[in-house]
Amino acid sequence: MKKIIAIASFAAVLLASCTSKSSTATSAIGPAVSTAEQIAQGKTIFESSCTRCHKLPDPTSHNSVQWVGIMNSMAPKAKLTDEQHQWVYDYIVSVKK
Numbered sequence: 711m712k713k714i715i716a717i718a719s720f721a722a723v724l725l726a727s728c729t730s731k732s733s734t735a736t737s738a739i740g741p742a743v744s745t746a747e748q749i750a751q752g753k754t755i756f757e758s759s760c761t762r763c764h765k766l767p768d769p770t771s772h773n774s775v776q777w778v779g780i781m782n783s784m785a786p787k788a789k790l791t792d793e794q795h796q797w798v799y800d801y802i803v804s805v806k807k
């Protein structure tokens with residue numbers, strides 16, 4: 711019985727250390743996490759998927775914070791995967807610099 715308690719408390723310590731680590735990790739959608747290759751793919755996806763319903767938006771027409779919200783509503787419309795969503799976002803932000 712003592713052994714089980716020891717294992718359980720060890721697991722709790724492990725869990726606690728994992729949790730503190732993940733809180734410092736960068737969030738899923740953010741700037742400059744994609745490689746140049748992924749950004750190039752983002753450009754292709756942007757130019758092909760985002761023209762289906764309206765003309766291609768100008769990346770400089772909104773700031774990077776506004777683009778987070780726009781991409782959150784447009785990525786599902788364009789049926790992008792989470793990865794494609796990230797690449798398109800990073801492409802848009804890279805154009806603005």
Ligand code: HEC
Pocket residue numbers: 756759760761762763764767780783784785787788789790798
């Ligand atoms: C299925 C159709 C559809 C697709 C695909 C689509 N959009 Fe849109 N988009 C809309 C509609 C409808 C609006 C206007 C209404 C709205 O804001 O929801 C809009 C509005 C916008 C606006 C203006 C928002 C504002 O606040 O001024 C931007 C920028 C935009 N889309 C970007 C994109 C990007 C980038 C993509 C590709 C990832 C995309 N859209 C793909 C339908 C679409």
